[in-house]
Amino acid sequence: MLYQNYIRVLYIDLFTKKIKFENREDLCEYIGGSGVASKIFSELADYGSEPLAPSQPIVFAIGPMSTIFPICTKAVCSFFSPQTGEYGESHAGGRLAMAIRLANIDAIVITGRAQSPVYITIKPDDIIFHDAEPLWRLGVSESGQYMRSMAGAPGNRSIIRIGPAGANCVPTAGINVDTYRHFGRLGAGAVFGSKNLKGLVICGEKDFAIKNPAEYNKLYSEIYDKATKTGLMAKYHELGTPKNVLPLNKINALPSYNLKQSNYEYAANISGEAFAEEVLHRKVSCSGCPIGCIHIGWLRKLFDAGYEYESCGVSYDHELVFSLGSQLGIKNTTGVLNLINETEEMGLDAISCGVILGYMSEALEKGDITLSETIVEVKFGEIDNYLKAINYIANPPNDFYRDIGRGLYNFTARKGGDSYQYALQLGGLEISGYFTGPAHLIGGLTGIRHSHLDNAGYSIDQKLLKDASTLSAKTVAEKIIEEEVIRSVYTSLVICLFAREVYDLETVCRALKVIEINASPDSLKSVSSKILKNKLEIRKKMGFCIDNFPLASRYFETPSPYGLIKKEFTDEIITHYKKLIEQ
Numbered sequence: 067m068l069y070q071n072y073i074r075v076l077y078i079d080l081f082t083k084k085i086k087f088e089n090r091e092d093l094c095e096y097i098g099g100s101g102v103a104s105k106i107f108s109e110l111a112d113y114g115s116e117p118l119a120p121s122q123p124i125v126f127a128i129g130p131m132s133t134i135f136p137i138c139t140k141a142v143c144s145f146f147s148p149q150t151g152e153y154g155e156s157h158a159g160g161r162l163a164m165a166i167r168l169a170n171i172d173a174i175v176i177t178g179r180a181q182s183p184v185y186i187t188i189k190p191d192d193i194i195f196h197d198a199e200p201l202w203r204l205g206v207s208e209s210g211q212y213m214r215s216m217a218g219a220p221g222n223r224s225i226i227r228i229g230p231a232g233a234n235c236v237p238t239a240g241i242n243v244d245t246y247r248h249f250g251r252l253g254a255g256a257v258f259g260s261k262n263l264k265g266l267v268i269c270g271e272k273d274f275a276i277k278n279p280a281e282y283n284k285l286y287s288e289i290y291d292k293a294t295k296t297g298l299m300a301k302y303h304e305l306g307t308p309k310n311v312l313p314l315n316k317i318n319a320l321p322s323y324n325l326k327q328s329n330y331e332y333a334a335n336i337s338g339e340a341f342a343e344e345v346l347h348r349k350v351s352c353s354g355c356p357i358g359c360i361h362i363g364w365l366r367k368l369f370d371a372g373y374e375y376e377s378c379g380v381s382y383d384h385e386l387v388f389s390l391g392s393q394l395g396i397k398n399t400t401g402v403l404n405l406i407n408e409t410e411e412m413g414l415d416a417i418s419c420g421v422i423l424g425y426m427s428e429a430l431e432k433g434d435i436t437l438s439e440t441i442v443e444v445k446f447g448e449i450d451n452y453l454k455a456i457n458y459i460a461n462p463p464n465d466f467y468r469d470i471g472r473g474l475y476n477f478t479a480r481k482g483g484d485s486y487q488y489a490l491q492l493g494g495l496e497i498s499g500y501f502t503g504p505a506h507l508i509g510g511l512t513g514i515r516h517s518h519l520d521n522a523g524y525s526i527d528q529k530l531l532k533d534a535s536t537l538s539a540k541t542v543a544e545k546i547i548e549e550e551v552i553r554s555v556y557t558s559l560v561i562c563l564f565a566r567e568v569y570d571l572e573t574v575c576r577a578l579k580v581i582e583i584n585a586s587p588d589s590l591k592s593v594s595s596k597i598l599k600n601k602l603e604i605r606k607k608m609g610f611c612i613d614n615f616p617l618a619s620r621y622f623e624t625p626s627p628y629g630l631i632k633k634e635f636t637d638e639i640i641t642h643y644k645k646l647i648e649q
Contacts, residue, residue, distance in 0.1 A: 073102055073172045078186065078193065080261055081120065081178035085193050093173075097590075098129030099560035100155060101597040102173055103144035107153075108600055110177065113607050117146040117154075117253075118235060118260035120179035127173040129560040132163040132354075134276070135577050136290050137565040139163055139352035141243075142557065147252040148237040148260075149418075149473045150494035152608040153601060154252035155515050157557065158226075159352035159360075160244030165224035168270020180262035185213060185227070187267040198264035205229050205411040206242045207378075209264065217267050222353075227265030228255045229413020231460035235259045236471040238418040238459070242410065246350060246360050246381040250415040251517060252495065282580045289568060289577070294356050298567045302359035303349065307384035308338030310499075311392075317627045319502045319524075322392040323446055324424035325490055328501045328624050330392040336402055341387075344399050347379055352562070359564060365403045380407045388499025389420025394427065395446035408453050412460035418473060419459060421496035423452055425474055425489055434485050439466035475615070487619040492516055494615060503527035503628045505542045507621055508639045511612060512546060512647075514601045519563055521550040531627055539638035546639075547646055554594040602647065612640060 073093040077086050096105045103125045110123040124145040131138040141162040147154030166174070170190045183198040196216070201209045206229040213225050224244055231239035232255030239255030240248045249255075258264070276282045293299050301309050314320040315333035322330035334340065347364035351357060362379040369376055380403045390396065390405040409416045426444045429435040437443060441458060442451040462468040470477045475494040478486035490497045492510030498518040500506050509523025510516050518524055526545045530537045553563065561569050569577075571587035578585050622633050 073098070074170065075106065075173045075175060076171050076188070076193075077175045077177075079178045080176060080180040080184070080263060083195055095593060096597060097555075097558035097593060098132070098172065099127050099140070099142045099558040100144070100157075100554065101558035101593070103127035103142045104153070104155065104597065104601050104604065106173060106175055107144040108604050110175065111146060111604065111607075117148040117151060118256060120261065121177065122146045122257070123175055123177045124254065124257050124261070125173060125175050126162075126166070127560075128163045128166050129558060130581060130583055131559050131561065131577055133167040134581060135286060135354075136293055137355045137357065137562045137568065138559065139355045139562050140557070140560040141166060142560055143241070143249045143254050145252075145254055145257045146608070148235070148256045149253040149476070150516065150610075152494075152610045153514065153604045154254065155601075156240070156249035156251050156254050157519075157560070158241075158243040158247045158249045159355075159562065160247035161222070161224040161353045162226060162243050162247075162268065163560065164353040165222055165268040165270040167274075168222045168272050169268055170272045170274075174266075176261065176263065179260065183233075183262045183264055185264040185266065187217065187269065189269045190272050198262075201264050202233050203230055206245075206413050207411060210242070210245060213265060213267055217269070222270035224268045224270075225265065226268075228258045228263075229411060229460065231413040231471075232256055232259040233264075233413075234461060236414070236460060236462070237476070238415050238422070238471055238473055239413050240415045241265075242413060246362065246379075247352070248410075248415075250417065251515065253415075255413050255415075276580070277582065278580055285576060285580055289573065290356060293565060293568045299357050299359075299564060302564050303357050305338035305342055306349075306359055306361040306382075308341055308361070308382065308387050310384045311337040311387055312339070314500065314502075317502075318625050319500055319627050320392055321388060321490070321497065321499060321501045323395055324393065324421075324428045324488060325501065325620050325624050326428070328626060332395075332397045333392065335398050336387055336391045336396065338384075338387075341382060341399050345403060350381075355562065357564070363399065363403045365400070365407055367404070367407075378407065380410070382406055385499050386416045386420070389417045389496075390423075391420075392499075393420050393424040394452060396449065397447065401449050404449060405452055405456070408456045412456055414456065414460055417498060418496040419456060421490050422459065422470055422474060423455060426455065426470065428488055429485065434481075434483075435466070439464065486616070489618055490620065491618075492615070493610075493612075498524075500524040501624070501626050503531065503626050504631050504636050504639060505530070505546060507617060507631070508542065508636055508643065509546050511615060511617070511640075512643055513550065514598070514605070520553065521546045522553070525549075527627070539635060540642045542639045543642035543646055546643065551591060551594050551598055554598050555590045558594065558597060612644070 072089040112121040240250040345363035349358035350360040474489040493516035495516035505523035505526035513520030
């Protein structure tokens with residue numbers, strides 16, 4: 067059992083502008099982060115109403131180790147997903163966790179709908195509502211600049227905000243966090259938009275003391291050295307996650323051209339190495355992290371005749387290189403950065419946006435959609451019309467764009483026929499940049515967030531591939547569940563998942579003890595199982611059923627590292643998963 071004095075929760079009602087703080091001892095057993103956020107959400111969710119109803123809560127939470135130990139940098143956002151119609155949870159780095167911690171808050175709960183657009187400044191001793199009407203339709207950059215200028219000196223501050231997609235309640239809209247990070251997946255931006263909430267400025271101004279400074283300093287240094295002086299995290303600093311592009315391409319695991327291929331002939335042109343050599347400008351860290359895994363590319367854009375250029379920094383990673391690169395047949399780093407920049411400026415989830423554009427390109431080829439619907443001819447490899455289509459998804463000019471902005475599952479369900487057979491979604495969420503095998507498919511389908519990071523199905527595939535004798539449907543199902551429980555520990559603490567090898571469970575328990583929280587690896591797993599069960603119950607109340615999300619035939623037509631994946635085998639994994647999860 068975990069022991070902590072209390073979880074300090076800030077409640078904000080946007081309609082009445084009433085605020086209150088509660089010190090909740092009962093939440094301590096849920097650790098923090100995703101555990102606390104999902105528990106609070108389960109208490110307040112209006113299961114009988116639509117995801118964007120004013121009554122629905124959106125919850126932010128950090129963990130007991132946030133800001134105190136290296137790489138404990140994430141914050142968690144829980145909400146009713148307007149994209150999947152079930153539980154939504156997204157994680158983001160940047161400065162947010164630090165700002166919340168130094169504002170003397172553990173969780174923030176927002177309900178209601180403001181009577182007109184607002185953004186809110188949260189300080190330890192003051193909550194201020196600002197008029198956001200002039201900012202409402204602005205892009206992420208302009209609105210961020212305004213909010214920064216109004217907030218004054220930076221200090222320990224975080225600014226999160228939505229772009230036009232969120233303001234228009236597009237279900238694939240995200241929330242931008244400190245320019246280079248995001249609550250991207252599952253539609254948190256649309257929830258902000260439905261509440262007339264442009265963003266939050268959180269100013270951390272409080273200090274806090276460590277009661278055992280000598281012991282703390284010793285352990286901090288040990289963890290710091292493990293992260294920076296071994297090879298455990300070198301990949302993330304050097305090339306970042308785009309280092310995955312060439313290895314995945316080599317083994318037929320890089321989705322390309324809407325997964326008509328699992329390798330990409332121009333992979334070397336958009337690899338991590340190519341980005342580093344051609345456009346890498348600098349590397350940035352989240353607050354409290356020494357690694358510097360955020361890679362910023364320098365993009366020059368011609369905005370007028372006479373050689374009038376502007377330059378900006380654009381963050382890139384493997385998922386975006388896939389979704390706005392190989393998925394769309396983009397052949398160079400500058401083209402990928404252009405598409406990332408437009409997607410981010412509009413406030414769309416970049417993974418869903420790219421996968422949607424790839425589907426549109428194939429559907430237009432097949433004649434399943436028409437040019438009168440798309441307005442522009444989206445075509446693999448052609449950037450200019452993709453840029454226009456991104457703007458249309460964020461600012462829908464017709465019913466087609468309103469529908470496709472809801473995500474591919476919703477779009478194809480409404481369209482009917484066989485259009486879903488090449489729609490790359492798992493559990494209602496567009497796929498990430500891996501096509502490693504059956505575990506990745508079923509991991510995405512069953513995972514709480516339908517994210518590759520829920521249970522690392524892509525990693526399970528690659529490990530089992532090394533010893534085919536251990537590959538069985540039951541083994542895959544067991545490993546998916548086992549990994550989801552373990553990762554729930556990290557997302558509740560909230561430790562960046564990149565650092566999971568630095569923070570084995572014994573090290574986690576030592577760190578918790580320094581801040582006077584008693585835990586063992588077994589107790590952490592036990593609490594994590596309880597957290598996962600709570601999330602599954604939320605999802606069940608919202609009507610989620612695995613059987614409602616058949617796998618597209620495209621997954622069984624394109625070679626993976628295993629060759630062609632057999633549908634019978636994935637069906638068998640699902641059968642075992644259902645039995646195991648009910649135990």
